[in-house]
Every structure is written in C-alpha cells, then in structure tokens.
Amino acid sequence: MDFELTDEQKMLRDMVKRFVTEKLIPMEKEYLLEKRKERQLRTRHEILGEDKFLALQQEAKTIGLWALWLPQEVGGAGLGLLEYLLITEELKKTFMWFEFGGDAPHVLLDANEYLVDNYLKACIRGEKRYQGVFSQTEPNAGADPAAMETTARWDGQNWILNGTKTFIGEAENADFMLLPAVTDKSKGHHGITLFVVDRQTPDRPGYRVSRLIETIADDWTLCELDLDDCPVPAENVVGEVGEGFIVAQKHLMVRGRLHHGGWQLGAAGRCLQMATQYALSRVTFGKPLADRQAIQWMLADSALDLHCTRWIAYHCAWKADRGEDVRLESAMVKLHADEMAFRVIDKAVQIHGAMGLTKETELHRFYLTARMLRVAGGPMEIMRMVIARSILNEEHQMF
Numbered sequence: 033m034d035f036e037l038t039d040e041q042k043m044l045r046d047m048v049k050r051f052v053t054e055k056l057i058p059m060e061k062e063y064l065l066e067k068r069k070e071r072q073l074r075t076r077h078e079i080l081g082e083d084k085f086l087a088l089q090q091e092a093k094t095i096g097l098w099a100l101w102l103p104q105e106v107g108g109a110g111l112g113l114l115e116y117l118l119i120t121e122e123l124k125k126t127f128m129w130f131e132f133g134g135d136a137p138h139v140l141l142d143a144n145e146y147l148v149d150n151y152l153k154a155c156i157r158g159e160k161r162y163q164g165v166f167s168q169t170e171p172n173a174g175a176d177p178a179a180m181e182t183t184a185r186w187d188g189q190n191w192i193l194n195g196t197k198t199f200i201g202e203a204e205n206a207d208f209m210l211l212p213a214v215t216d217k218s219k220g221h222h223g224i225t226l227f228v229v230d231r232q233t234p235d236r237p238g239y240r241v242s243r244l245i246e247t248i249a250d251d252w253t254l255c256e257l258d259l260d261d262c263p264v265p266a267e268n269v270v271g272e273v274g275e276g277f278i279v280a281q282k283h284l285m286v287r288g289r290l291h292h293g294g295w296q297l298g299a300a301g302r303c304l305q306m307a308t309q310y311a312l313s314r315v316t317f318g319k320p321l322a323d324r325q326a327i328q329w330m331l332a333d334s335a336l337d338l339h340c341t342r343w344i345a346y347h348c349a350w351k352a353d354r355g356e357d358v359r360l361e362s363a364m365v366k367l368h369a370d371e372m373a374f375r376v377i378d379k380a381v382q383i384h385g386a387m388g389l390t391k392e393t394e395l396h397r398f399y400l401t402a403r404m405l406r407v408a409g410g411p412m413e414i415m416r417m418v419i420a421r422s423i424l425n426e427e428h429q430m431f
C-alpha cells in the first residue's frame with residue numbers, strides 16, 4: 033500500500049488551500065458583521081453574492097480550476113475522486129459557500145448525444161450551470177426514494193411530469209436539474225426514469241418553485257417544486273427509460289457521499305484549528321486553557337477523530353478511482369464524517385465558552401451546517417442500514 037499523495041495531488045490541494053485562504057476566508061468577518069442581521073437569505077449563492085460568486089469562478093478558471101471532475105476526452109480536467117475529496121476538504125474550511133465552475137453531472141457521460149452537447153458540454157463551455165441539483169426527495173419519499181410518487185406519462189410528443197419535489201437545494205440558481213419520476217409503477221426500481229429538466233425552456237410550463245423552505249442554517253434555504261403537466265422532450269431522458277434509479281445510484285451515490293465526507297472533514301478541521309488557537313490565547317486562572325489537561329484531551333480526541341475519518345475517506349476514494357465497488361465504504365465515510373464533525377465542532381464550541389455560542393465567531397456557521405449534513409445526502413440511519421445489510425448479506429469479506 034502506498035499512502036503518499038502524488039506531487040500533483042499535493043500541488044492541487046495547496047493551490048485550492050491558497051485560493052480559500054486568500055479569496056474566501058478574508059470575507060468571513062465582513063459577512064458575519066454585515067449580513068448576520070439580514071434574515072431570509074435565499075440560497076447559499078447569496079452568501080458571496082451572485083456577481084462575486086461568478087467572478088471568483090472566472091478567476092479560478094484562469095488558474096485551471098474549471099470543469100475539474102469531467103474526463104479530459106470531453107474537455108474536463110479529468111480529476112479523480114481522491115482529488116475531489118482533497119479539494120472539497122479545502123473548500124469547506126470556510127463557510128463562504130463556493131464551488132468551482134464548469135462541471136456537469138457525471139451521469140450525462142452515459143447520456144445521448146443531445147444531452148452531451150447541450151448540457152454536459154454546455155456546462156464546460158460556461159453556457160449552462162448545473163449546481164449539483166438532483167431533485168429526488170418528495171413529501172412521501174425521503175429516506176426511501178423508491179417510494180416516489182411523481183409520475184411521467186408519454187403523451188405521444190413529450191413526457192408529462194406531475195408531482196411535488198421538496199427540500200431541493202439550489203433549484204433556483206441552476207439552469208437545469210436531474211429529476212427522477214415513475215414511468216411504470218408496476219416495475220418498482222426498474223420503473224423510474226431520470227430526466228433532465230431545463231428551467232430555461234421558454235415560458236417553462238408546468239414547472240414552479242412553489243415554496244422556499246427556511247432551515248436552521250439561515251442561508252441554506254431549500255425549495256419545493258410543483259410539476260403540473262410539465263412537458264419534457266424524449267431526448268431529455270438520461271439512459272434507458274425505467275433505469276433512472278439504477279443510473280442515478282451508479283453515478284451520484286458514491287460521489288455524493290464522498291462530497292459530504294470531504295465537507296465534514298474541512299469544516300471540522302477548521303474548527304479544530306480555531307479551538308487550538310483559542311486554547312493557546314485564552315487565559316483562565318492565570319494560565320492558557322491549552323495548559324489544562326481537560327482541554328488538551330478535547331483537542332487530542334478531535335485530532336484523532338479527524339485523522340481516522342480522513343484516512344477512511346481517502347482510502348474509499350482511492351479504491352473507487354481503481355474502479356472497485358465502494359458502496360459499503362462510502363456509507364461508512366458519510367456516517368463517520370457526520371458523527372465526527374459534530375463531535376469535533378461541539379468540542380470547539382465548548383472550548384470557546386460563551387463566545388462559541390455567539391454569532392460573532394465562524395463556529396456557529398460550521399455547527400449548523402454540520403447538523404444539516406447529518407440528514408442531507410442520506411441520513412445517518414440509512415448509512416447504518418446500508419452497512420448492516422452489507423454485513424448481514426456477507427456481500428463483503430471485509431472483516
């Protein structure tokens with residue numbers, strides 16, 4: 033086994049670290065001071081502001097940070113999942129929400145020529161924005177997405193979509209989204225089809241953001257979508273009709289879980305740094321907090337927690353890049369990262385005392401997001417269910 037990152041991987045990580053340190057972190061204080069009274073921020077984009085967000089994406093593009101995850105054959109940078117994790121970890125060391133531009137969902141790599149040209153390549157050309165919008169959850173189908181009720185019926189010209197999708201992030205900002213719907217209820221998992229729903233279709237009929245749902249994290253507002261006889265052309269079907277659930281699982285599941293793993297690692301890492309600095313500078317009873325064993329043990333436990341999560345995540349990404357099946361390991365990464373981040377951030381808050389519970393430090397931003405991520409992208413119970421099923425079915429010879 034080789035545990036060493038390559039020189040290219042280290043360079044990439046350092047480049048993103050510099051970008052985050054120089055461009056994003058300096059904006060945090062102003063955001064905390066100026067924006068914290070403005071409730072009802074609508075989306076994560078508005079943390080930076082749309083113009084700043086797009087300008088930074090263009091600036092990043094000039095140093096090669098563009099279409100990072102798509103293969104070189106289609107014009108992307110061709111980075112693997114390990115690089116994805118390294119970059120996500122660095123990006124999430126700030127709560128100033130930002131993503132590099134030019135990317136499209138990998139699921140479109142297997143799609144028809146029309147979708148490749150008009151969506152995948154359009155993202156790389158900077159003509160369309162995807163923003164990772166996958167509209168799956170419904171009022172009666174969350175942890176169990178196969179229970180979805182949104183239907184798509186062929187009327188001879190178009191697929192006609194009807195139903196409600198809820199708790200969807202970024203649906204207001206993306207130009208298009210991936211959206212699964214039932215095309216044949218009698219076939220269960222094999223009766224769900226994946227569609228590209230384009231919000232730019234002129235006068236898009238039958239599609240409406242019907243509600244904005246505020247969450248405990250002020251600037252992570254989610255959307256509810258109403259589909260009311262919404263027509264979608266045949267060429268917007270991704271893969272085969274009826275195979276959308278399988279296609280989405282194949283392309284989105286592992287990537288999504290690793291994204292969350294990297295996110296929690298970055299957030300927890302930053303909070304541990306903050307706790308360490310605070311412990312060194314805050315004096316009580318005549319000595320810095322850092323001199324007290326109670327505080328040292330909290331820092332030590334957090335460092336250990338982070339280290340363990342980092343290595344299971346890196347290992348999982350490394351295996352996935354070699355083409356191995358990591359459905360079990362990716363569930364472990366998501367679960368462990370969710371629990372780790374909450375422990376580490378909570379200890380950082382404790383070390384900061386009352387200050388940690390104010391809105392004057394960055395900690396509360398990380399705290400709330402870490403809480404959200406324990407449900408988003410597959411709740412922890414479902415990750416445990418996946419792991420337990422795998423062990424009980426003896427699918428994996430890991431132990």
Ligand SMILES: Cc1cc2nc3c(=O)[nH]c(=O)nc-3n(C[C@H](O)[C@H](O)[C@H](O)COP(=O)(O)OP(=O)(O)OC[C@H]3O[C@@H](n4cnc5c(N)ncnc54)[C@H](O)[C@@H]3O)c2cc1C
Nearest residue numbers: 166167168169174175199200201404407408409411413414
């Ligand atoms: C911040 C955030 C962003 C999101 N973004 C998106 C998005 O962009 N697109 C999208 O499609 N969805 C999104 N979601 C929705 C998310 O995927 C769902 O919330 C999640 O799948 C859980 O569904 P639910 O909330 O309906 O919980 P339910 O399915 O009602 O479950 C409630 C609780 O019970 C647990 N539970 C359910 N079944 C079992 C079981 N069999 N055994 C044990 N425990 C169980 C769950 O883990 C959960 O804790 C987002 C959610 C959040 C919080």
